[in-house]
């Protein structure tokens with residue numbers, strides 16, 4: 018730890034901003050103005066700026082020794098993020114995070130706009146390449162981006178603004194404190210003005226120079242907390258936004274992999290390699306550990322080649338197993354409840370739930386571009402954990418880490434998928450095997466069948482109630498192992514998570530860190546156990562919370578019944594925290610909680626606390642036969658959520674528009690998890706193979722009425738948003754369904770045990786051919 | 797190798813490629829027109845939705861040989877030009893409503909929306925909730941509700 022990381026001391030009030038903390042930033046040597054701040058624990062400035070030296074990284078020193086890549090970690094500028102002011106008056110920033118749709122390029126630009134007093138449209142935010150020296154600080158996950166970058170980005174922008182003012186004072190001949198700044202133009206007392214662009218070079222640093230800054234107080238915010246549209250909106254609606262598969266990397270031809278018919282099966286032999294290699298457009302065929310790769314002029318010709326391959330497959334990791342087998346395994350692994358089922362005086366409430374496998378596949382499939390040469394590799398992919406990707410590729414290819422360049426592209430969604438570099442590693446391996454650049458993409462059917470899943474889990478809950486009080490609340494979550502080997506964004510922790518015991522411990526840690534009970538329910542225990550590592554899993558948006566929370570919220574309704582309280586009243590009575598109570602009251606009011614409804618329809622209400630925030634969701638559902646039986650071609654209809662009212666408090670919403678969008682997405686996920694979307698494991702493979710099999714929410718499932726309120730700032734510090742909507746939305750839909758039908762489901766989604774709503778695609782060949790009848794469906 | 801010729805975003809193009817290659821790959825892999833996205837290749841997700849002679853269709857399900865010389869294909873890249881403006885009113889509505897999250901599905905959503913409005917208009921009616929319920933385009937980011945708002949706003953300006 019350096020002298021700058023010590024806890025803040027009571028400060029002597031400064032002349033301009035009494036009692037406010039000062040932070041340490043830097044001006045770096047560069048041709049134009051480059052201001053910087055440290056990410057991962059922004060340094061507090063010492064009392065006097067003169068005493069400032071350069072920070073060292075806060076991580077333990079042994080991490081460096083293990084990692085020869087980190088030779089440059091000793092450089093004083095390691096671990097810094099930088100805001101550059103360009104000679105054209107714009108500012109640019111390379112965000113060491115992945116934009117997967119959550120709007121963090123926009124919110125990061127807003128932070129810069131605020132501190133720099135520069136309009137939003139003059140700020141460019143790109144995604145940084147893998148920067149191994151950032152260690153733990155280049156992981157996008159756990160809805161943590163804004164929490165962790167809120168201060169450093171503003172510090173860097175503030176340093177830049179200060180330097181621009183100093184340069185302007187020299188140009189204009191006015192003292193700094195007489196200057197005013199507006200929209201990137203600095204005006205002196207005499208009315209003369211100069212733009213940031215004209216000052217950018219003059220303000221540049223000659224060496225590394227520490228600078229202490231004081232950030233703008235919230236009372237003077239004009240950008241943070243205001244609704245802003247996405248900075249990439251125009252590129253998106255014109256088709257210009259580029260994802261990995263849209264990049265024109267020279268000679269990187271379309272590439273697909275013929276995958277096994279069962280989960281993680283292996284290639285034994287290929288009978289017709291030469292014939293397939295001679296097919297139209299096909300350039301290469303190569304066996305790799307995940308299957309048989311083909312490279313062709315177009316993806317259409319890759320599909321033809323994959324379908325033509327005659328492969329003998331070895332066994333997979335879950336051959337012959339079906340849903341019921343895994344459920345049995347989970348039941349056997351449940352940690353026993355402590356309180357006896359029949360206590361003498363108290364009333365016992367017991368509940369038992371199953372949450373089936375679900376898919377976290379995004380609309381953009383797993384994909385990556387790779388160009389592996391002898392001695393070096395370059396990869397482009399949407400990656401939330403680019404340092405893990407870089408090191409995994411280096412290990413796979415036997416190259417020094419420094420010889421692997423990893424570019425982070427814009428992602429077409431993540432939901433947990435992009436935490437793992439599966440496609441990037443596979444693309445690198447295939448590129449090496451073929452000796453050519455490849456543009457590798459998974460087929461949609463592979464996404465569902467071989468892609469990562471949200472693991473199946475069970476929840477067992479027991480609560481005891483006596484004399485109007487809840488005495489005990491116990492919950493046991495038992496899950497197929499969740500793969501956390503993306504670690505904390507860095508290969509060392511990734512390796513630790515791969516140790517047989519280490520992984521379970523890490524899961525338990527995540528569970529412990531994320532699952533708090535928001536209720537005063539007496540003696541409370543919530544425990545996790547995980548079994549079976551044969552599946553390809555990963556955390557899906559909001560990890561354990563949607564299932565854990567759904568189980569708890571359903572039981573809270575039952576506790577309410579036992580106490581003679583309705584679902585709103587029981588929550589209001591037992592919630593620990595006033596911010597949660599406030600969102601609960603908000604949705605109850607806005608959603609007219611308790612209004613009279615037709616039989617077969619009902620309201621449900623649920624809350625969730627996580628990511629330093631609170632959210633409540635009120636749902637209205639229609640389970641009447643006329644609705645559940647409605648017919649839409651190749652669609653899963655069923656119960657319809659007709660209305661959702663949501664209120665969210667994240668402490669401080671940097672961009673309320675973006676937060677609302679995140680909540681809307683989370684609500685659609687929650688509805689799907691409660692009612693329609695799951696994978697069916699049968700005989701060692703998942704039956705779903707297309708979006709008409711895997712029933713993620715579609716327009717016909719979307720609530721026609723949707724009302725989302727962003728609460729006014731409470732803590733003044735931003736909390737997490739990306740995953741926050743899912744748990745309360747799923748729980749709320751489940752509670753509404755229970756009240757509408759009069760019976761509490763024991764498995765989710767509620768349609769999983771019904772007749773399969775589709776005809777499964779064959780497993781050999783592993784992917785279907787594209788239809789040819791498109792012209793019969795022009796509309 | 798056969799040559800195929802059609803009109804793409806207002807300009808004639810000719811491509812040498814096998815007859816059965818689906819138009820989506822001709823657009824993306826051969827011509828470098830990447831606005832239409834791949835989400836399934838099965839006429840299910842609708843991410844590739846573009847216009848053929850002004851109506852919505854899915855290039856992932858049309859062999860290039862099925863197109864004639866005079867067929868006009870419009871992708872998201874060519875949509876604005878059909879309105880004679882910098883942005884089509886539907887694109888503007890999309891920006892005003894801040895519809896997109898990741899954006900991957902949105903070219904397809906916009907192309908579907910425009911065709912949907914024009915289809916209803918040709919039938920002499922305006923869009924209802926029932927029409928919105930029929931839109932098949934997947935948005936895995938769950939922007940469905942804003943899509944409905946934007947279509948209504950865009951239709952009003954079309």
Ligand code: FES
Nearest residue numbers: 835837839842856
């Ligand atoms: S890619 Fe054409 S409909 Fe999915």
Ligand code: FES
Nearest residue numbers: 898899901935937
């Ligand atoms: S915006 Fe991401 S899939 Fe629609």
